[in-house]
Amino acid sequence: MTPLLALSDPLTPVALAHFLITSGGLFVIGLVGFLTRRNMIVMFLCTELMFQAAALAMIAFGAYHLDPSGQVFVIFILTVAAAEAALALGLVVFLYRRRETLSAEAWSELHE
Amino acid sequence: MSTTMLYTICVLGAVGLYLLVRPSRGRTNRERGLTAAGVLLGLGAFAGLLVAAAERVGPPETRPELFFTIFSLIALAAAVRMITHSRPVYSALYFVLVVLASAGLFLLLQAEFMAFALIIVYAGAILITYMFVLMLAQQAPTADDDRGQPEYDLNPREPAAGVIVGFIVLALLSRMALDGTAALDPPPTPVEARQAAWSELEQLPGRVLEHAGSDMRLDAGLPAVEVEPAADGLTAVVRGGGLAEPVTLDTDALPENVQSVGLALVSRFPVSLELAGVILLMAMFGAVILARRQIELTEDETREAAGMRRLGHHDDPAPAGGGPDA
Numbered sequence: 001m002t003p004l005l006a007l008s009d010p011l012t013p014v015a016l017a018h019f020l021i022t023s024g025g026l027f028v029i030g031l032v033g034f035l036t037r038r039n040m041i042v043m044f045l046c047t048e049l050m051f052q053a054a055a056l057a058m059i060a061f062g063a064y065h066l067d068p069s070g071q072v073f074v075i076f077i078l079t080v081a082a083a084e085a086a087l088a089l090g091l092v093v094f095l096y097r098r099r100e101t102l103s104a105e106a107w108s109e110l111h112e
Numbered sequence: 113m114s115t116t117m118l119y120t121i122c123v124l125g126a127v128g129l130y131l132l133v134r135p136s137r138g139r140t141n142r143e144r145g146l147t148a149a150g151v152l153l154g155l156g157a158f159a160g161l162l163v164a165a166a167e168r169v170g171p172p173e174t175r176p177e178l179f180f181t182i183f184s185l186i187a188l189a190a191a192v193r194m195i196t197h198s199r200p201v202y203s204a205l206y207f208v209l210v211v212l213a214s215a216g217l218f219l220l221l222q223a224e225f226m227a228f229a230l231i232i233v234y235a236g237a238i239l240i241t242y243m244f245v246l247m248l249a250q251q252a253p254t255a256d257d258d259r260g261q262p263e264y265d266l267n268p269r270e271p272a273a274g275v276i277v278g279f280i281v282l283a284l285l286s287r288m289a290l291d292g293t294a295a296l297d298p299p300p301t302p303v304e305a306r307q308a309a310w311s312e313l314e315q316l317p318g319r320v321l322e323h324a325g326s327d328m329r330l331d332a333g334l335p336a337v338e339v340e341p342a343a344d345g346l347t348a349v350v351r352g353g354g355l356a357e358p359v360t361l362d363t364d365a366l367p368e369n370v371q372s373v374g375l376a377l378v379s380r381f382p383v384s385l386e387l388a389g390v391i392l393l394m395a396m397f398g399a400v401i402l403a404r405r406q407i408e409l410t411e412d413e414t415r416e417a418a419g420m421r422r423l424g425h426h427d428d429p430a431p432a433g434g435g436p437d438a
Contacts, residue, residue, distance in 0.1 A: 011221070013293045014170035015177070019217065020289035021161045022184040026191055026210070028282040029129070033195030035274035036133055038264040041246055042195070042203050048238065049191055049210060055230070056214055063221040064296070066305050068372040071226045072381055075373075078233050079388040083395030085238045089245045090402035096249045097405075102200075103264035 011064045019060035027053035040095070040104050044088045051081045118290070119283050121160035126279035128153025132196050133271045158188060161286055168290045179220055187213035198265045204242050208235045225370045306345030309366045313348075314339045315375060316367055323365035324350050 030049030037043050055074045062070020092102070099106045131150030136143055166174040176184075187210050194206035211234040218227035268274070300308065313320060317337045339361075341348040348365075351358045367375070377385060412422045 011299060012170060012174070013296055013299070014166055014174045015180070016296075017165035017169045017290055017293040018162055018176050018180060018184075019221070020293065021158075021165055021286055022180075022187065022217070024282055024285040024289060025158065025161075025184075025188050026214075027285070028278045029188065029191040029195060031281060032129060032133065032274045032278035033191075035277060036268040036271050037195060038267070038269050039200055039262075041242065041249070042200050042265075045200075045203055045207050045242060046195060048234075049194070049207065052210060052214055052234075055226075056217060059218055059221050059223045059226060063223065064299055066300055066308060068369075068376040069380065071223050071369075071373045072376050072384075074223075074226050075229070075377065076384060076388055078229065079391060082233065082238055083391050085241055086395045086399040087402070089241055090399035092245055093248065094402050101262070101264070102249055103262070105264065105269075 011060070013064075016060055016064045020057055023053045023057040023060065025053075026050075026056065038104050039102050040092050041089075041102060043104060044085070044092070047084065047088075048081055051077055115287060118161075118164050118287060121157050121164065122279050122283040122286065124153050124160070125157030125282065126275050128155075128157060129192065129278070130271060130275045132192055133268055133275060135267045135271075154188075154192065155185075158185070164286075165290055165293075169294045177220070180217070183213045183216040183220070187217070198261055200246050200265065201243065204239055204246060207242075208239055211235050211239075222369060225373050303345045306363065306366070307341055310339050310341040310345065310348050312367055312372065312375065313365065315379065316371060319365065319367065319371065320350055320361070321355075323361050324355055324359040 027050050030046045030053060033046035033049065034043050037046065055077050058070040058073045058077070060070075062068060062073075095107060096102060128150045131146050131153070136147075162176050166172055190206045190209035190213065194203045194210065197203050197206060211230060215227040215230050218224075218230065314337060320337045320339065336352055337355075338351045339348050340351070346363060348361050349358050350361055409417065415422055
């Protein structure tokens with residue numbers, strides 16, 4: 001296996017910019033999905049997509065600077081994403097039991 | 113390439129994404145044509161941004177790597193399909209495809225550990241949780257087409273406004289990414305990279321001694337080793353650590369990806385690691401409390417469940433253990 005820190009071909013600034021553009025594209029698609037979808041579960045999936053984009057940007061910067069901290073941050077992103085998934089899905093199950101629908105608009109007014 | 117050109121490319125991408133996100137009205141040829149136009153515009157915007165990156169940042173003739181292009185296109189296409197598909201289960205499956213493609217991108221960036229951790233944690237754990245909740249909360253669709261789908265899955269909310277907001281963000285992000293990477297310090301040369309890796313190896317005496325052929329017992333505590341790399345960084349001389357004489361190591365002894373990440377995790381971010389554990393524990397408590405069935409108990413039932421006597425019925429015999437069934 002090639003060691004991380006002995007890159008035969010280090011990342012060039014252009015390659016870094018390419019990875020950042022992919023990451024920005026994924027983030028924006030996730031954002032548009034979060035704004036336009038009305039199903040609560042798909043909205044939370046879109047937040048996971050945005051996490052994914054941030055992780056890609058961090059790994060790309062880490063590879064450019066040859067610093068493993070980027071990957072360590074991604075471990076923390078995974079942690080936060082897992083915690084968010086557990087809480088959000090618990091919340092969705094709770095809300096679904098109350099109204100029998102997954103539509104986010106069923107909850108546009110918080111008072112009962 | 114001017115900034116106006118960059119923004120124009122983003123606008124093209126916005127129009128393409130709008131054509132894909134907007135609700136479909138039947139399966140006519142016109143709808144198919146508009147969808148195809150959306151796909152083409154999106155592809156054109158992606159290619160335009162890559163060209164803009166090459167022109168602004170580096171030598172203009174730089175082409176993106178083949179595997180980078182393949183994985184990026186898969187990731188972006190699956191992401192678009194994920195936010196446009198009317199069935200949430202398929203959205204989740206397309207998200208798995210996004211995760212697999214980003215794991216491929218991580219492999220290109222030599223982050224092997226994170227690539228496989230991503231597949232295991234995301235595709236293996238988080239997505240399965242999503243699938244369970246989807247199947248718990250889904251009304252069973254009846255036919256293969258869009259009939260029987262709930263209305264909120266078929267019609268997006270304000271697609272035009274959402275796409276405009278998204279692409280303003282993309283225009284700013286791509287401009288910052290291009291101007292920022294153009295202004296970055298040059299990346300370390302291979303020699304500098306190897307020198308840094310050798311100095312990191314000093315913190316991993318176990319690995320040094322293993323590669324130096326020492327038969328030292330590691331449970332007896334690790335003595336400090338001294339690693340002195342050669343000028344080209346291809347070899348290094350190791351002293352100390354109970355070695356009788358200095359040993360020369362080659363680049364095979366350099367730490368691998370997993371070892372670098374593990375060392376950084378426990379030596380540079382130990383408190384964050386503990387905090388991550390606390391976050392996971394709190395999330396578990398929260399999920400258990402949110403997802404348990406809510407039951408309304410009267411005051412008498414609460415007292416009964418707590419094993420106390422009812423109010424106002426002093427002659428009743430005490431209930432024989434156990435609360436009301438949830």
